[in-house]
Amino acid sequence: MTLSPEEIEALLLSLKVSLTAVTCALPFALAAALLLARRNFPGKPLIDGALHLPLVLPPVVMGYLLLILLGTRAALGGWLLAHLGVRFVFSWTGAALASAIITFPFQLRAIRLAIEAIDGGLGEAAETLGAGAFDRLVNLTMPLALPGIVAGLITAFAASLGEFGAIITFVSNIPGETRTLPLAIYSAIQSPGGEAEAARLSVLSIVLALLGVTLAELANRRLKAAIGR
């Protein structure tokens, strides 16, 4: 199976968008997971629900919301463009932003479960041995949650590769800029004689998704064994 330059472009763009999306979402997912796993505060169920919203919201709606929030004529989008020169619409960074938001719950959930699975007694023990809050976070919580963090990253990455609705609504379908794999497949189906291309790209998508899920499970198991759990 050989790929045309356009198809390779779509593949590389997809990888770039997804990698950017998951790495940028990671710190937020870590913070949110720590907050939800370790703290109790008023309105927690509401925050919890809101953070998981992208999972159930139609991606088109998410794309639309981003468009009216960050479009160049919108208040926030206009300000960003005027003062920071940042433009999300019709740009691959916009695709990454949309992917980051849509796949955020995958990371949050995996990390939160990993943190909640850590025996609280270990933190107490570390405390009596002289470790402060940041010390415990770095030397206890993070290493012990690492399998969950890595699994979350890979799952989110695989899910991000398949994002369609939010991207096409928010940043449109521009070859070389925002035309990721799913959008390329969609375009191929739309154009006469594009069935073979659509089939090739679909197989590629399936392989990538399969690879992602398998890798996530493998990494989780390997790391768990490495930290003795």
Place this chain on the structure above:
Amino acid sequence: MIEIDIRHEFPGFALDARFTVARPGITALFGPSGAGKSTLVNAIAGTLRPREGFIAVDGRVLVDTASGTFVPPRARRMGMVFQDARLFPHMSVENNLRFGWRRAAAKAGADEFARVLDLLGLQSLLARRPARLSGGEKSRVALGRALLSSPRLLLLDEPLAALDAARKAEILPWLERLRDEARLPMIYVTHALEEAMRLADHLILLRDGRVTAQGAAFDLLSDLEFAHAMRAPAPGAVFAATVKEKRAGGLTALAFDGGEVIVGRLAAPVGAKLRVRLRAEDVMLALEEPRAISANNLLAATVTAVDAHDSEADVQLAVGGVKLVARITRGSLERLAIAEGTRLYAIVKSVTVDSAIGGHPG
């Protein structure tokens, strides 16, 4: 010196405990499950914040709710050994041991590190992960980790409760070495009378969240009221003795403040200080000096107290400066007309000798 006066409530349970421990050595916090022992040590370690009260160790106030003082656990330097060991699973034994050591302000030297490894037999475990340790090994690593954090007080929360009898027998000698060599004051939580009798210099009895008795272990264990309060199946006596001489036939004579007892072969050299345990069931009483008996030990004694309950009676005896307890049947008590002041003979069937005691006997 440890001063405690705290109140704390959980649903269905209230702790209201006050005590002061002035002496070094091992203080056993003894009582049945649910008496509040763990709550107390957690309050000392700082992993539990009491609703109200005061805790000070060596004059340093750790908790004083009246003035709003609460020293966080990491600044208390309490070496806490939890019942479930709580080793860090992602670190090797060595890194577990170094965890508190690295964070201690007054860090023990490399020779001290090596000494603790030697004291607890940890050298061969250093590279292993906690998941690959046996229960007894985990307990020893947890002990070592706490010791190496340069604590001013060692808190042991039922360190043996999770272990079977064989593992317990493996760890107890290490604890004795710790008591005798580390010279560190310890609070030892246990619900096992055997452990308290074997290790404690000072006893605090806790029941339903309250301190019901406290005192020197040597005095308290032979105290009938204490035995009764503990509802101990068998009260006993613990006292200090010195190896006097080795005799023919593999016997050893021990001198104590009240005479001497003969025990079987003993590895301890002449002059060694020992801790001797005597169970009340192993003491028989006779009004006249019996002749031609198989028991080796016959001690002249005076009855100092009698506690009769149901079908049995506990008789406290003074033998020189040592108090013993004999458990006899109520029928025997009445038949022999034993009462306070009766002079009689105690026939000791067997005694248990524990390892050498250090510089702070009761």
